Amino acid sequence: MISVDEARAKILKDIRPVGTEVIALSHASGRVMANDAISRRTQPPSDMSAMDGFAVKAADIVTTPVDLKIIGEVPAGGGLNIEVKAGEAVRIFTGAPLPRGTDTIVIQEDTEFTEETVTIKEGSAKGTYVRPAGLDFREGDVGLSAPKILAPRDIGLLASMNIPWVTVRRKPRIALLSTGDELVRPGEPLGTNQIISSNSLLVASIIEAAGGEALDLGIAKDNAESLREKVQDAKSADMLITLGGASVGDHDLIQPVLGKEGLSVDFWRIAMRPGKPLIFGSFAEIPMLGMPGNPVSSMICSYLFLIPALDVLRGLPPRHPPRQKAVLGHDLKQNDRREDYMRAQIIGEENGLPLVQLFSKQDSSMLSPLSSADCLIVREPFAEALVKGAEVEMIPLTHPYPAV
Numbered sequence: 100m101i102s103v104d105e106a107r108a109k110i111l112k113d114i115r116p117v118g119t120e121v122i123a124l125s126h127a128s129g130r131v132m133a134n135d136a137i138s139r140r141t142q143p144p145s146d147m148s149a150m151d152g153f154a155v156k157a158a159d160i161v162t163t164p165v166d167l168k169i170i171g172e173v174p175a176g177g178g179l180n181i182e183v184k185a186g187e188a189v190r191i192f193t194g195a196p197l198p199r200g201t202d203t204i205v206i207q208e209d210t211e212f213t214e215e216t217v218t219i220k221e222g223s224a225k226g227t228y229v230r231p232a233g234l235d236f237r238e239g240d241v242g243l244s245a246p247k248i249l250a251p252r253d254i255g256l257l258a259s260m261n262i263p264w265v266t267v268r269r270k271p272r273i274a275l276l277s278t279g280d281e282l283v284r285p286g287e288p289l290g291t292n293q294i295i296s297s298n299s300l301l302v303a304s305i306i307e308a309a310g311g312e313a314l315d316l317g318i319a320k321d322n323a324e325s326l327r328e329k330v331q332d333a334k335s336a337d338m339l340i341t342l343g344g345a346s347v348g349d350h351d352l353i354q355p356v357l358g359k360e361g362l363s364v365d366f367w368r369i370a371m372r373p374g375k376p377l378i379f380g381s382f383a384e385i386p387m388l389g390m391p392g393n394p395v396s397s398m399i400c401s402y403l404f405l406i407p408a409l410d411v412l413r414g415l416p417p418r419h420p421p422r423q424k425a426v427l428g429h430d431l432k433q434n435d436r437r438e439d440y441m442r443a444q445i446i447g448e449e450n451g452l453p454l455v456q457l458f459s460k461q462d463s464s465m466l467s468p469l470s471s472a473d474c475l476i477v478r479e480p481f482a483e484a485l486v487k488g489a490e491v492e493m494i495p496l497t498h499p500y501p502a503v
């Protein structure tokens with residue numbers, strides 16, 4: 100058995116970013132921009148007013164009150180081709196360009212005005228409420244550097260830079276193949292002793308949350324023909340994930356059957372719990388993760404290995420699940436040789452840290468405690484027994500890692 104860190108390094112070493120595509124900016128939120136964004140315009144394009152009021156010369160309003168002659172009006176998007184002279188002012192609105200000769204805005208609340216004349220009641224320093232040309236960015240500026248996951252505010256910036264199309268990484272296509280005679284899809288007729296294939300939807304949801312596209316290849320029966328037939332559709336994907344059949348039982352067919360179909364195994368079995376029988380290799384020249392069938396095992400393997408693999412496929416640096424300190428709400432016995440990822444709830448706070456309580460049952464088949472867990476408590480191999488109040492490492496099951 101290899102360690103979790105070795106497994107992660109081996110998986111990430113073999114994965115390469117997928118290709119790019121050009122898409123409309125309106126569809127680019129959450130996608131990974133693959134080329135730097137260079138601004139196609141200057142913003143603001145000229146000196147602009149930040150307020151509704153009057154454009155004046157600062158030199159005219161050093162002493163107040165003072166009366167100025169109104170010689171015109173300029174709205175946002177408008178323009179006034181005149182030169183403002185001493186003793187003159189222009190009615191102006193937010194977002195409008197400053198007329199030539201003016202350098203300061205007086206907000207209308209600080210004035211009294213008729214059609215012809217404005218009385219400036221309070222002076223303001225030169226440049227007040229003026230947004231100078233290029234305040235935000237200039238044509239030719241690198242607005243955003245690639246690679247970058249485009250957030251809604253980035254979409255706003257690119258739009259303002261007049262970039263209607265962006266080059267992004269394709270969404271990595273991840274084929275998901277469930278295996279097992281006992282499995283049926285949710286909502287389908289259920290035979291005696293059959294269960295629902297929950298893993299494929301669970302893992303597909305993680306893939307979607309982490310920026311990929313899941314291709315559900317369905318459920319292969321526990322026989323060679325069914326597995327061989329169903330796995331063919333994986334060949335158009337960027338990565339294959341099999342669910343179940345990874346262990347040593349007579350019906351665990353992933354290695355014996357796919358081995359004859361070109362599966363080359365890099366490693367099998369990790370010193371971790373749950374997730375021990377994870378297989379990593381390549382199938383039809385695409386990376387393949389053979390996840391254990393127990394639902395919690397496939398979720399934790401996805402969290403530790405699949406999400407970073409998706410990062411690399413998307414051309415991003417791979418993330419580690421975020422870790423933080425927590426305080427144990429009870430004693431905990433020593434650990435064996437497998438690194439343990441234990442489901443727990445946050446029940447309060449102690450010394451400024453979350454106080455955690457592990458679920459009494461840690462069976463890797465159990466989805467109810469997984470669903471109500473707030474975090475995973477990580478225990479190193481051979482960790483010593485701990486008493487209530489001891490510090491432990493925890494992985495919160497929340498953002499910024501995709502919440503699962």
Ligand SMILES: Nc1nc2c(c(=O)[nH]1)N[C@H]1C(S)=C(S)[C@@H](COP(=O)(O)OP(=O)(O)OC[C@H]3O[C@@H](n4cnc5c(N)ncnc54)[C@H](O)[C@@H]3O)O[C@H]1N2
Pocket residue numbers: 277278279281282294295296297298299342343344345346347348351373374375376390391392393394396463464
């Ligand atoms: N003799 C040994 N037996 C087992 C070992 C071992 O080392 N020696 N490892 C155990 C561990 S740990 C795990 S984890 C499981 C993994 O087994 P497989 O990957 O072969 O998975 P299956 O046997 O196919 O299924 C295990 C369990 O999960 C259920 N399952 C499978 N697929 C799904 C699905 N898509 N949705 C929901 N549930 C699923 C399946 O019905 C089984 O109950 O092996 C241990 N055994």
Ligand code: MOO
Pocket residue numbers: 371372373374375376391393396463464
């Ligand atoms: O290692 Mo298995 O994944 O515990 O149940």
